[in-house]
Amino acid sequence: xxxxxxxxxxxxxxxxxxxxxxxxxxxxxxxxxxxxxxxxxxxxxxxxxxxxxxxxxxxxxxxxxxxxxxxxxxxxxxxxxxxxxxxxxxxxxxxxxxxxxxxxxxxxxxxxxxxxxxxxxxxxxxxxxxxxxxxxxxxxxxxxxxxxxxxxxxxxxxxxxxxxxxxxxxxxxxx
Amino acid sequence: xxxxxxxxxxxxxxxxxxxxxxxxxxxxxxxxxxxxxxxxxxxxxxxxxxxxxxxxxxxxxxxxxxxxxxxxxxxxxxxxxxxxxxxxxxxxxxxxxxxxxxxxxxxxxxxxxxxxxxxxx
Ligand SMILES: [Zn+2]
Ligand SMILES: [Zn+2]
Numbered sequence: 444x445x446x447x448x449x450x451x452x453x454x455x456x457x458x459x460x461x462x463x464x465x466x467x468x469x470x471x472x473x474x475x476x477x478x479x480x481x482x483x484x485x486x487x488x489x490x491x492x493x494x495x496x497x498x499x500x501x502x503x504x505x506x507x508x509x510x511x512x513x514x515x516x517x518x519x520x521x522x523x524x525x526x527x528x529x530x531x532x533x534x535x536x537x538x539x540x541x542x543x544x545x546x547x548x549x550x551x552x553x554x555x556x557x558x559x560x561x562x563x564x565x566x567x568x569x570x571x572x573x574x575x576x577x578x579x580x581x582x583x584x585x586x587x588x589x590x591x592x593x594x595x596x597x598x599x600x601x602x603x604x605x606x607x608x609x610x611x612x613x614x615x616x617x618x
Numbered sequence: 619x620x621x622x623x624x625x626x627x628x629x630x631x632x633x634x635x636x637x638x639x640x641x642x643x644x645x646x647x648x649x650x651x652x653x654x655x656x657x658x659x660x661x662x663x664x665x666x667x668x669x670x671x672x673x674x675x676x677x678x679x680x681x682x683x684x685x686x687x688x689x690x691x692x693x694x695x696x697x698x699x700x701x702x703x704x705x706x707x708x709x710x711x712x713x714x715x716x717x718x719x720x721x722x723x724x725x726x727x728x729x730x731x732x733x734x735x736x737x738x739x
Pocket of ligand 1 (some may be wrong): 464466468469491574
């Protein structure tokens with residue numbers, strides 16, 4: 444038995460998209476990374492090697508609209524939580540015919556009839572009060588319960604996660 | 619969900635889009651033209667940046683598509699002679715080539731084969 448709303452393997456295979464380039468930042472390949480929390484569906488963060496997030500998505504096999512839950516869970520892992528705005532959350536329903544033959548047949552046979560609802564979170568680059576650019580970054584260091592999202596200036600070198608702080612410098616012994 | 623229709627015909631294909639969106643132009647306009655031709659129906663493009671078209675775009679998305687405060691584009695709908703509206707496709711935010719793949723899958727789908735059969739009946 445899988446949890447209601449969980450994405451079965453045949454649908455996960457149809458939804459996976461491993462390639463892509465960093466959106467309006469460095470054009471390097473994005474690496475999709477999964478994470479889990481109490482929601483039954485599948486979370487994916489698409490971020491470049493510098494941690495700049497192109498898009499985060501949550502997919503659930505359900506007839507309901509999971510946007511409100513997605514917003515609540517994202518806000519828990521985002522500093523400050525107000526970075527998660529309703530305006531930046533967008534719903535897409537995948538009904539089957541656009542997902543390839545295997546997924547189409549699977550969804551056509553399933554009862555009750557329902558599609559896959561995907562909620563995308565995309566934060567477009569924005570300007571801080573001083574006019575400098577801000578991008579959404581993600582930190583995946585294992586000391587967090589889940590990924591931490593935050594905004595930083597991409598021109599200022601490695602972004603510092605507000606929950607980790609700067610990486611400690613290697614210690615040197617006095618001679 | 620795709621509706622199983624009997625004894626009725628598709629009437630129009632509608633795409634909600636914007637000119638600046640690379641998932642929409644030229645990708646979805648070209649595929650939309652091809653799909654409309656296959657089904658022998660007119661293609662209607664609703665541009666969300668055009669005052670005259672945005673109200674109809676908002677309405678079809680709200681009533682039959684994937685609504686959100688700033689909803690995704692493109693969204694593709696098949697309208698039937700009996701007034702039914704079938705949502706076919708919403709753009710994939712992952713990447714433009716992913717949306718292109720969805721169009722290819724849609725053309726190869728069993729659902730589209732059934733719709734073609736009804737259109738020819
Ligand atoms: Zn980048
Ligand atoms: Zn961190």
